[in-house]
Amino acid sequence: GAGVSQTPSNKVTEKGKYVELRCDPISGHTALYWYRQSLGQGPEFLIYFQGTGAADDSGLPNDRFFAVRPEGSVSTLKIQRTERGDSAVYLCASSPPRRGWLPEETQYFGPGTRLLVL
């Protein structure tokens, strides 16, 4: 079966521009996560969706960042007025509905979108 897909794979933009990054999770996965990974660092949590709603958006760095998942499947991460510091790999992950005997389900990562803000 298909894994998590992300588009575009690479995005180059200019400071101040608006960008949208798309994530298509594994079919049937109800939870969707966005992370950001800078060079030499581990992934940093941004936002988590359970279905259509953002269950936890505490990782979004500021109000320039926003994410939606209107139909509970595909999600879009939106960054307004991009800054050079936003340059990173943006990773999306999804996980299946939780089974009762496990405290946590595995998160499966997509290939990421490499964002470069010039």
Add this chain to the structure above:
Amino acid sequence: QKEVEQNSGPLSVPEGAIASLNCTYSDRGSQSFFWYRQYSGKSPELIMSIYSNGDKEDGRFTAQLNKASQYVSLLIRDSQPSDSATYLCAVNRLNQAGTALIFGKGTTLSVSS
């Protein structure tokens, strides 16, 4: 104190040796612990998950968890050059299942043939 700490390495071991990767975490309420492998330019891939104190073995990999010491480790036996990658330790935040994973910076492992 960072939430999840790992030595960044690099950790260099010869082929066939045991590689030992360590991780400490700060949140005593964490219930779920994961080791991900990340090859250069690729996305993280789950290697092991562990939820209870003690050891969990899967092939050449053994995860060890000590909640009292807030310590997680990963042992790789019979290390192969293909094991050369960055290993990320991840812990779930607080005690809420199904929420964010907090990652360490990762330890770079190099296995020489």
